[in-house]
Amino acid sequence: MTKKIPLTGDQAVATAMKQIDPDVVAVYPITPQTEIVMYFSGYVANGQVSTEMIPVESEHSAMSACVGASAAGARTMTATSANGLALMWEVVYIAASLRLPIVMPVVNRALSGPINIHCDHSDTMGARDSGWLQIYCESAQEAYENTILAVRIAEHKDILLPVMVCQDGFITSHAVEGIQLFDDKKVKEFVGEYKPANPLLDVDHPVTYGPLDLQDYYFEHKRQQSEAMKGALSILPELFREFEKTFGSKYDFIDTYRLDDADIAIVAMSSTAGTARGVVDELRKNGVKAGLLRPRVFRPFPREKILAALKNVKAAAVLDRSESFSAEGGPLYTEIKAALYDSAIKPLVANYIYGLGGRDVFPEDIKSVFSDLSGILKNKKVKIPVNYLGSRE
Amino acid sequence: MAEKKKSWKEIPIGGLITEAGNAENYKTGGWRTFRPEKNKIKCINCLFCWMYCPDSSIKVEDGKMAGFDYEHCKGCGICASVCPVKCIDMKKEVK
Numbered sequence: 001m002t003k004k005i006p007l008t009g010d011q012a013v014a015t016a017m018k019q020i021d022p023d024v025v026a027v028y029p030i031t032p033q034t035e036i037v038m039y040f041s042g043y044v045a046n047g048q049v050s051t052e053m054i055p056v057e058s059e060h061s062a063m064s065a066c067v068g069a070s071a072a073g074a075r076t077m078t079a080t081s082a083n084g085l086a087l088m089w090e091v092v093y094i095a096a097s098l099r100l101p102i103v104m105p106v107v108n109r110a111l112s113g114p115i116n117i118h119c120d121h122s123d124t125m126g127a128r129d130s131g132w133l134q135i136y137c138e139s140a141q142e143a144y145e146n147t148i149l150a151v152r153i154a155e156h157k158d159i160l161l162p163v164m165v166c167q168d169g170f171i172t173s174h175a176v177e178g179i180q181l182f183d184d185k186k187v188k189e190f191v192g193e194y195k196p197a198n199p200l201l202d203v204d205h206p207v208t209y210g211p212l213d214l215q216d217y218y219f220e221h222k223r224q225q226s227e228a229m230k231g232a233l234s235i236l237p238e239l240f241r242e243f244e245k246t247f248g249s250k251y252d253f254i255d256t257y258r259l260d261d262a263d264i265a266i267v268a269m270s271s272t273a274g275t276a277r278g279v280v281d282e283l284r285k286n287g288v289k290a291g292l293l294r295p296r297v298f299r300p301f302p303r304e305k306i307l308a309a310l311k312n313v314k315a316a317a318v319l320d321r322s323e324s325f326s327a328e329g330g331p332l333y334t335e336i337k338a339a340l341y342d343s344a345i346k347p348l349v350a351n352y353i354y355g356l357g358g359r360d361v362f363p364e365d366i367k368s369v370f371s372d373l374s375g376i377l378k379n380k381k382v383k384i385p386v387n388y389l390g391s392r393e
Numbered sequence: 394m395a396e397k398k399k400s401w402k403e404i405p406i407g408g409l410i411t412e413a414g415n416a417e418n419y420k421t422g423g424w425r426t427f428r429p430e431k432n433k434i435k436c437i438n439c440l441f442c443w444m445y446c447p448d449s450s451i452k453v454e455d456g457k458m459a460g461f462d463y464e465h466c467k468g469c470g471i472c473a474s475v476c477p478v479k480c481i482d483m484k485k486e487v488k
Contacts, residue, residue, distance in 0.1 A: 224404075
């Protein structure tokens with residue numbers, strides 16, 4: 001085991017990319033992902049990786065170049081944030097539908113407008129139906145580890161879908177953490193040699209990517225994507241186990257904290273879970289049975305895991321760091337509520353949209369949510385289903 | 394045209410075509426409203442029709458225009474339009 005070294009989330013991801021040493025990285029810098037590009041281009045310039053780096057003129061071009069490279073048979077990565085992801089949009093869907101195993105660290109940042117460079121999840125939540133797998137990381141350590149794991153997930157022969165590895169902009173991407181780096185050789189062995197399924201460069205087996213697909217077969221290709229995404233639910237545990245065996249870190253679709261006997265619980269993704277965990281401890285000291293559920297994998301949606309985790313909870317608050325403007329609450333909330341519909345025992349559920357545009361979420365905010373939950377538990381009723389935590393009235 | 398269509402389990406993923414030159418298996422003759430027919434007397438075998446046909450549906454044998462591939466011809470009428478001796482007539486398909 002190597003010792004811990006201080007790295008930011010962006011540096012941690014760039015280091016993972018160095019160790020993976022992908023064939024092609026086509027990328028355009030955007031705050032707060034910029035440092036990933038900066039550090040990685042340093043590795044390229046210093047000859048520490050053999051990657052062909054394509055400095056493109058926009059994110060639309062970045063994802064287009066990734067699609068071309070991945071179709072050609074190259075292990076391909078990129079990285080982006082917010083408006084960069086938005087500019088990629090058209091090609092993000094194409095990457096998934098062509099079944100190209102591209103890995104993309106995304107440093108979550110608020111989408112314009114008004115323009116804002118700080119953290120929320122509106123960028124990747126907007127892309128939740130694009131056919132990419134999505135993993136949300138609480139810490140820089142997780143972002144580092146998930147970037148390595150994502151390569152194997154994306155390239156698994158029964159998945160073959162691109163993966164976004166999301167970390168919170170600035171909060172995780174720019175804060176320095178002690179990171180336990182894995183041995184270069186071990187990472188190389190874990191990701192293995194990439195054997196593309198249908199490379200364009202294999203001239204003995206010619207293949208056409210992206211032909212017109214009309215009423216007679218388009219639907220079947222979409223069905224294949226659905227089945228691959230559903231199939232990922234049973235394949236991921238194998239890869240989690242292999243990752244744990246190789247590196248010692250335990251992974252699952254979800255992470256729970258003091259949830260088994262909890263009456264009230266908060267559901268939150270990424271860095272906010274850290275704040276919530278501290279509050280749970282404090283409340284537990286005062287005899288409040290509080291707990292935390294943190295979904296790590298959002299696509300595919302780990303329905304069974306979430307239902308099992310919430311089965312003893314009486315009232316839950318789902319925290320969404322993005323607004324879907326559906327007038328029905330945030331995306332995590334609506335999906336969890338939909339999953340609970342078929343469940344015999346279900347908690348009362350309220351939604352809290354929070355932290356938009358990087359608005360800080362303090363322990364006091366989390367405490368106020370738990371306090372609301374205690375009220376909900378007492379009255380057996382959710383008075384306000386969708387709340388705006390930290391927004392001035 | 395009426396071949397049994399395959400299920401999602403039987404086709405390559407991602408809409409990929411893994412067999413070279415299989416566009417020929419896709420019969421587009423059924424799209425036709427007008428059908429090109431050649432007046433053999435007038436044809437001078439200049440092969441303009443062969444050059445212009447967007448669907449490679451002009452058959453050529455021994456350097457001579459030898460008719461149409463009706464399994465693929467969509468009846469666009471370009472051949473009739475470019476023929477310098479106007480020897481191709483577009484006739485309404487009768488089913």
